[in-house]
Amino acid sequence: xxxxxxxAAGMIGRKLIARLKAEGQLAGRAIEAxxxxxxxxxxxxxxPAIHMSIHVGDLADPGEAxxxxxxxxxxxxxxxxxxxxxxxxxxxxxYRVNLDGTRRLFDAIRLIDGYAxxxxxxxxxxxxxxxxxxxxxxxxxxxxxxxxGTQKLIGEALLADYTRRGFFDGVGIRLPTIxxxxxxxxxxxxxxxxxxxxxxxxxxxxxxxxxxxxLHTHASPRSAVGFLVHAAGLDGAAIGPRRNLTMPGVxxxxxxxxxxxxxxxxxxxxxxxxxxxxxxxxxxxxxxPTRFAxxxxxxxxxxxxxxxxxxxxxxxxxxxxx
Amino acid sequence: xxxxxxxAAGMIGRKLIARLKAEGQLAGRAIEAxxxxxxxxxxxxxxPAIHMSIHVGDLADPGEAxxxxxxxxxxxxxxxxxxxxxxxxxxxxxYRVNLDGTRRLFDAIRLIDGYAxxxxxxxxxxxxxxxxxxxxxxxxxxxxxxxxGTQKLIGEALLADYTRRGFFDGVGIRLPTIxxxxxxxxxxxxxxxxxxxxxxxxxxxxxxxxxxxxLHTHASPRSAVGFLVHAAGLDGAAIGPRRNLTMPGVxxxxxxxxxxxxxxxxxxxxxxxxxxxxxxxxxxxxxxPTRFAxxxxxxxxxxxxxxxxxxxxxxxxxxxxx
Numbered sequence: 001x002x003x004x005x006x007x008a009a010g011m012i013g014r015k016l017i018a019r020l021k022a023e024g025q026l027a028g029r030a031i032e033a034x035x036x037x038x039x040x041x042x043x044x045x046x047x048p049a050i051h052m053s054i055h056v057g058d059l060a061d062p063g064e065a066x067x068x069x070x071x072x073x074x075x076x077x078x079x080x081x082x083x084x085x086x087x088x089x090x091x092x093x094x095y096r097v098n099l100d101g102t103r104r105l106f107d108a109i110r111l112i113d114g115y116a117x118x119x120x121x122x123x124x125x126x127x128x129x130x131x132x133x134x135x136x137x138x139x140x141x142x143x144x145x146x147x148x149g150t151q152k153l154i155g156e157a158l159l160a161d162y163t164r165r166g167f168f169d170g171v172g173i174r175l176p177t178i179x180x181x182x183x184x185x186x187x188x189x190x191x192x193x194x195x196x197x198x199x200x201x202x203x204x205x206x207x208x209x210x211x212x213x214x215l216h217t218h219a220s221p222r223s224a225v226g227f228l229v230h231a232a233g234l235d236g237a238a239i240g241p242r243r244n245l246t247m248p249g250v251x252x253x254x255x256x257x258x259x260x261x262x263x264x265x266x267x268x269x270x271x272x273x274x275x276x277x278x279x280x281x282x283x284x285x286x287x288x289p290t291r292f293a294x295x296x297x298x299x300x301x302x303x304x305x306x307x308x309x310x311x312x313x314x315x316x317x318x319x320x321x322x
Numbered sequence: 323x324x325x326x327x328x329x330a331a332g333m334i335g336r337k338l339i340a341r342l343k344a345e346g347q348l349a350g351r352a353i354e355a356x357x358x359x360x361x362x363x364x365x366x367x368x369x370p371a372i373h374m375s376i377h378v379g380d381l382a383d384p385g386e387a388x389x390x391x392x393x394x395x396x397x398x399x400x401x402x403x404x405x406x407x408x409x410x411x412x413x414x415x416x417y418r419v420n421l422d423g424t425r426r427l428f429d430a431i432r433l434i435d436g437y438a439x440x441x442x443x444x445x446x447x448x449x450x451x452x453x454x455x456x457x458x459x460x461x462x463x464x465x466x467x468x469x470x471g472t473q474k475l476i477g478e479a480l481l482a483d484y485t486r487r488g489f490f491d492g493v494g495i496r497l498p499t500i501x502x503x504x505x506x507x508x509x510x511x512x513x514x515x516x517x518x519x520x521x522x523x524x525x526x527x528x529x530x531x532x533x534x535x536x537l538h539t540h541a542s543p544r545s546a547v548g549f550l551v552h553a554a555g556l557d558g559a560a561i562g563p564r565r566n567l568t569m570p571g572v573x574x575x576x577x578x579x580x581x582x583x584x585x586x587x588x589x590x591x592x593x594x595x596x597x598x599x600x601x602x603x604x605x606x607x608x609x610x611p612t613r614f615a616x617x618x619x620x621x622x623x624x625x626x627x628x629x630x631x632x633x634x635x636x637x638x639x640x641x642x643x644x
Contacts, residue, residue, distance in 0.1 A: 129564075133461075138463075139455075139462060139463050140461060141460075141461050141463045141464065142464075143482065143564050144479070144482070145563065147483050147487070150482070150483040153479050154476050157466070157475050157479075160465065160466070161466070161472040165469070241451065241465070242451075242465050
């Protein structure tokens with residue numbers, strides 16, 4: 001079996017590829033070839049059993065998607081995209097990459113006769129916008145409050161229609177906030193959710209810009225990769241026509257995140273968290289969704305951590321050598 | 323004030339233009355000019371007070387939207403589109419007209435500096451797909467089951483984001499089934515909703531292909547025009563960020579439609595309805611939405627008929643000379 005990953009150089013892409021190479025199989029079939037696409041070359045440690053191809057280019061460019069599909073991958077993971085902050089700062093780039101790039105990929109698949117691969121599309125809870133009920137049900141309407149969320153919503157709509165038409169067999173998965181993100185703090189408003197865990201564990205100070213009662217839903221990078229792998233093997237008939245699924249996660253307050261960190265690593269670690277309220281950050285974060293039912297995803301077998309302690313331990317095992 | 327109408331040659335477009343010309347004003351301001359656009363020339367009875375311009379072309383063609391906006395209309399009614407059956411039969415045409423045409427119009431507005439007109443977009447309850455709750459709330463998620471519904475949903479998402487960005491001031495209105503449609507019966511699955519009223523009133527037989535307990539929501543063409551005119555004058559701040567509104571209507575069963583016809587026109591008229599069950603039609607119609615809360619639209623002052631009798635009387639007054 002051949003597998004294509006777009007956005008292969010991104011954080012989730014790299015972790016997905018590592019898992020596919022380690023397991024050597026997907027959806028019950030051996031992986032013979034991996035096509036890795038991004039705008040920069042994806043890291044590629046060669047594997048004895050799997051043929052790896054590195055593709056560099058922009059999916060929104062004419063002909064790029066067609067070239068990428070030349071070998072008819074059986075499963076397509078479409079992870080490529082400009083992130084939320086960049087899509088908000090650069091309107092044209094966000095629509096070009098996140099909408100036009102996605103549509104070109106989907107259309108290139110559509111126009112190949114007799115070809116209908118499984119397509120797994122990484123969407124986001126950014127498709128939802130405030131105000132919210134206490135628990136957001138699967139049937140809640142998406143009213144994004146960012147251009148990124150709008151572009152993801154349009155990708156979901158295309159995926160569902162192209163699937164209904166039989167052009168491919170799509171599954172859209174709405175990722176919650178991924179925590180703990182490896183790397184450095186960045187200027188994203190959500191950065192603190194990870195940095196208040198990651199930085200103290202590395203012996204560095206972290207700033208908490210919002211009140212401790214802010215509630216949010218999290219899943220580890222390991223769970224995000226698990227969602228993608230699980231989606232690749234799902235029976236399309238069992239999913240039905242509603243192809244975009246809100247993923248499960250752990251809903252905790254920031255205070256509960258910190259309590260979990262103290263349980264896992266002690267209060268000398270949590271002492272490195274400095275509360276420094278930032279009205280600008282809070283104004284953004286207070287409009288974010290809090291808690292999801294994720295009823296359908298759970299029924300279809302998607303699983304996430306059952307506590308924030310488990311999310312911290314996954315980070316320690318996967319990033320800090322256990 | 324200058325007003326642009328796309329889809330000006332369509333049924334709703336023609337009725338909207340007739341009302342604008344009759345009233346001579348919109349949103350409290352006198353109309354000085356009307357720009358009428360469609361792929362065929364719109365009917366144009368000249369008016370002493372209003373300058374009329376007829377534009378013929380395809381909004382999806384590069385440059386077309388830019389030409390249409392040369393005189394910076396203050397209010398844009400974007401009604402143009404390929405209908406449901408055609409968008410389903412011709413995939414490329416549906417996406418080109420309903421998605422690319424809409425996006426080109428929105429982008430042409432966006433790219434004019436210091437210009438942010440009110441844009442009223444005619445969407446449809448086709449953005450919704452079964453299964454439904456008994457009453458569909460404003461917060462119900464859109465999961466279209468046609469390419470037309472998908473294209474309307476994408477138009478709604480773009481409208482909301484372009485409005486949030488300040489490129490224009492948009493209102494999307496989701497029209498229920500328009501009844502009684504003038505003209506002839508056609509092959510649309512929804513055709514019978516109108517023809518069981520229109521044809522007997524004209525002394526002709528009509529076929530009812532579904533059971534009498536089928537429930538559906540209707541508004542007259544007169545109400546549809548009323549929605550558009552009301553949307554043009556709404557205060558954007560009062561609407562808030564959720565710019566796409568499900569319109570009110572009259573939810574009745576087919577049996578109640580027929581009882582209303584008997585009250586208005588007598589049983590010699592309803593005797594012309596012949597029940598001839600058609601499984602194919604029913605299989606389509608049973609997946610259509612039935613009853614909407616339309617809470618927000620009603621609170622914002624949108625009104626429809628309060629009974630199906632009133633819908634029939636509107637048809638008799640507007641199409642049959644009273």
